[in-house]
Amino acid sequence: MNQRLKRSLKFSLTIAVITFVLAAIFSIVSSSLLEQVTWVTGFLIVLLIVFIGIIFDMLGIAATAADEVPFHAMAAEKVTGAREAVIIIKNADKFASFCNDVIGDISGIVSGSALTIVVLQVALLISNGGTTAQIALSVLLTSLIAALTVGGKAIGKHFAIHSSTKIIIHTGKIIAFIEKKFKIRILPSSK
Template identity: 40%
Template sequence: MRSKKLNINYKWTINAFIFSFVLAVIMNFSSDILLKKSNIIIAFFVLLVIVFTGILFDIIGIAVATGTEEPFHSMASNKVFGAKQSIKLIRNADIVTNFCNDIIGDICGIVSGAALTSIITKLSLSGARSTVYATIFGGILSAVTIGGKALGKNFGMHKSQSIIFAVGIFLAWIEKYTGVDFFPSNSKRNKK
């Protein structure tokens, strides 16, 4: 039995490594500055924003992984704004899911843990009380993150076309006003 040749995108792998490092540094630095200069309520709000950002990108990644490009072909031929970008998202599903689920999702998970530690330090607790609060808040943070991603995955799979189209419109706006094309048109990649 012949094995299939493994097709590894080394360029994206290197770019993902560099991009994740830069993004992690920026997110860690920004959240650290925000948390140090804010009161406890704002610190919890920052933590929630980080968690929900991870959940949102997880939804997008799942939607792109499970979506199909056929509904967007007629829209693209009728020049519907965002349809072309929606097709590009699906044709680059491996990169999009890696970026959304792994890079953004994992960074948000790590940064949220660091943010929680900063919040517990802000509460000025020590000894056994600090351990109890860290354990309880850590459990709540894990439950919200995992539960949110579980709900998000279900939503992403069942509403994939709508989610992909919404992201396609967003990317089309970015392309229109900045000229940045996230997926060049000469890419002939097809979704497996």
């Protein structure tokens, strides 16, 4: 088996394990939060989960669309986050896979299951309205979340493609802050 295929399989296995763990964490946290709040707060939590998916989808697209050259100039001028931006772009395939496939897809799945909890809460409130009202509400909320997700990702892709340099430098600055403040290594070494 050639070396490139081995690295690809190793990355795929690693990302699958990370996805499993993160999906479990997101699902447990969102479910436990949703059981303790009103349906309105629950719906706001669902919107937050959708927003997280949109943002990470945009980050993944921006990483693949960005040009590396301006970040080398910024890194030479010691601009905070520029070194991290170069690392992001050099690893754009892995960064995009994590952002789009791991976080983005997990957000979509968790928002769907979280929305189910919200719909059940509302259905219990309007149980006198009958199954027609419950079905109508379920269809309405599900369609609204789907429209917000798809529409938000479409807008995010537009910004990612047309403002990739700005998005990636801001991402680099956030990552630099987190790595410096919390002593957590998020990106691979630039060496």
